Amino acid sequence: MKRALVAVGAVVLFASSTLAQQNDGFFMRDAVGMKSYPAAPRLAERAAMVPAVVLPAAATSIPDAILAIQDWNASGRQPMRNGVRRRLPDVVDMHLSSAIAAKSAITAFGRGVVEATSHGTIVWSTMIRVENAHRIRLHLENVMLPDGAVLWVYGAGQTPIGFGRELMDGNGSLWTPSVSGGVVYLDVEVSSMNAATSFSIREILELIDVGVGSIHTEDSPTCLVDATCVSSSTFAQVSSARKAVASLFFVTSDGGAVCTGGLLNDVASSGTPYLLTANHCFHDQSSASSLEAVFDFQTSSCQGNFNRDTSPTVNGAQWLVSSSTSDFTLVKLNSIPSGRVLLGWDANTSVVSSGTTLHRVSHPVPGSDIFPQSYSSTLVDTSTGTCTGFSRTNFIYSSSVGGQGGVYGGSSGSPVMLSNGRVVGQLLGSCGPDPSAGCDVRNSTVDGAFSSSFSSLSPFLSGSGATPSVCTQNSTTMCLADGRFAVSATWRTTDGQSGNGQAVRLTSDTGYFTFFSATNVEAVVKVLNACGLNQKFWVFAGGLTDVNVVLTVRDTKNGTTKTYTNPLRTPFQPIQDTSAFATCP
Template identity: 25%
Template sequence: MKYPVLFSISTLLLIGSLSVLPVYAADITQVDGLEQADLPPNEAAAAWEVPATLRLDPTDFPKHAGRGALVPQDIVLPPLSAAELQQWQQTADEPQQRRTRIGMSRAVPNTLGEPDTWQWLAVEGGQVAHLGWRSPDAKRIRGQFVLGNLPAGVELRFYAPHDPQQVYAYTHDTLKPQIIQQAGEATFWSPSLAGDTLRVEIFVPEGIAPDALALRVAKLSHSVLDPLTGAVQRGTLEDNAVACFVDMACATPEWQLRGSSTALFLVVNEDIEYFCTGELLNNTRADGKPYFLTANHCVDTAAVATTLNSFWFYENSSCGGSDARDKVRRADGGATLLVTDKTLDTTLLSLNKIPAQGVLFAGWSNRALPSGQAIAGIHHALTLPKQFALGTFVDYGTFAASGLVRDPQGEFAVVRWLNGATEQGASGSALWFEEQGKYYVNGVLSRGTSSSSCEPPDGIALYGRFDQAYPLLKPWLSP
């Protein structure tokens, strides 16, 4: 699927002068990247990752059947209608934006009954119930839970029936960063799981009765695309074309290291699920705080930030390889919104979880770029592993009634691709440049055009300017 060209390089070059002036020349800061292995042990160990297991393995259900236990009965929604499927082939309002719409929320009937009527089974220290919801043909699924009451000691463990070893466990305290108030109710979104069925194991400790719980699922997010497997629901996004991509594993080792700061992430925004790209940034204290840079049109409110699930190291080990899916590490738990700006299409988050090993906290620079500066992009796009692009910074620009015009004080950096390209899913990825053997982030991908030819690529991209966003980001990145 090719998207309409929003602007052209020739038009941009004919308007205004070529000069580019630093916006904040009196406050130029450049921070080098930081490898996670170089963090002090106590800060590195705080990254995340406490493996969880189910208290009652689903494979043991048949053993309990003779004692009256039942295999969980999933609440099953009807398949998506023809009209709902057709929605996925319609062009978005701003097709040049590089976020990708992959999921839609569906209302769930509340047919579970009261908690004391659920099928409870005794386990060590208490009892558990397994509940499930299914949206047929979904490639990924997650649920919006309404939390009326979750007493201390109660635990929720989310899993997919095809992979019960991959478990995401929460208590009321660990859910707090993800709980938001909507229409007077406390809600949170579960982790996103592959497949069309979401299950939860609810553990109630001894001394707490099930009727002390108040919990239900209001919505399911039905994803028609799984960016980590390439699975696409028939009749939805099948016509999306792959542009002139370059696998990250085909870049130099120096650039591949920088890719360790880049993650794909999923969020729910006004009942639509999107995937975008973001960048883990270092700060002047080099203390390992998980500051994450992305686009405003991907995450623009605190509520959206709470729904974030990030996926790291989705990249091949070698050029031409195909092991990316075996390397993926994920971090659920959402994020905290620190600052966002629509004009510059820039958002800074603090992630609640990151992988415990292997990530890079990217370096950054708030200086203005000279015309002709060689640049690079590292990003996720469509259903491919991490991608790489090389290009040239053309000029700064802003939008006027006549379209994009050259403006040294404009809010966007305009890039022309020479090798590789960006496509849907790359929104929020970083603009990079290299200087004297060091590598710096200098912008956030906002939008662009697809290449109409791959010899050479003729796509262009607009990045929100890091130097103009810096006064907003400074309290965290340069405290």
């Protein structure tokens, strides 16, 4: 199956919940979570630094990787790929300390340059070049950033993009925002009084011009409809929908990928920037942390020009919940720009009866470009055949016969909406004789049903008390089970000494704590995802101590916390809790 085009939005200035399973949209005049940053130091640029690392052009150095992406997209596999992860021939290791405050002049340091400023900060900067690159992102690993640290990334002559620890995932790494062109600068500024900072850059993500190969026999890209050309007589809520939909760029283990997503309103109209997309796009914190959501990516006029770089973009999100059952993912964006619409929704199955018109706004990729907002509509068809593994209980089937527009890769995850603008699902893809043919009316369009997803979404959208947060890896907290669980420990001795355990993460599931010395391991912890076995997350721990230990494990997805206590003067008793957290998925 392949990604299809799907729709968005409703706008209602005052939201209300008329039924437990439906909600109206909400207009957000002001931005949420948008931060302002000081001017970037641009140290490496000012110092005319030569590149720390140079990578040759992908087309000549890794042609097989580019062909693999093109073949993947041409076959209609999902999600649509648009980038390749490339290892650097030389690692950029950066370690700052307060001792560098003595360096008042620009000095070569750690494959970059460093300078102590007159206002009590230390700045480090580097530059990497990738020949003939379209866009670049840097992968920072083993990241340790002090409070107040600010980073900027930018291309030659471009406006710097500021960010901080909010982009870190549970593994202690982050992907920088992308910059266009073949040169990327990175600046870091920290207080000279608290300068302990370190990370490594071992790889970059090179984003390429994507393509899906040749057009199929029954395929005509001219079926696509520019959403700017669509009036309210076609879709009453089209203007609201366009303020809710974003083109999504993110990183997976296979490289860069693209989808579409839409903002959702909660019952309380709290303004929380929930965003709905597809599970097959991504379903973990690592990809959510790497997310770039581009809003208002649209033509300047009907069939006019478009430029992604001029559209407001937000970076990073907290992954909340995903399921392959109805193919959905819900995240909370770190921020949203002003003038957004948070879409309403309806989880009642009766509203998607046969013949119901469904509307979609998404970002298809029919050729070499990711298209600006495009509109399509289909009609629910409850009599057509289904695809294996995608039952009508969990998915909505519709036909483009009698509708307009088409479906292509890149549209995956876009919200599908009723004429009143309420979301009833999100796009899975196409099912039929040639699902890769975006305009082939013989295909059915398949959307994950909101009614099926609602039991998992309602704790967030209906305000049932869930208190999600983000696990931040630091010296006293390790993030386990793909960054979902925050694990910390405290200790106390017989003579009254006490403190926080120092956390060291070994794998995605396992880590250990030291209490008195970095070379003396005191407790080992493991958190496992056993949802496929008994619908639980398991916690295992063992200790090499008899001091009082309080081990705290918190599920950041919903705030559920468990503590395990080892009494003073008692050898640490093994913990084998295979019913620890009944919080799947």
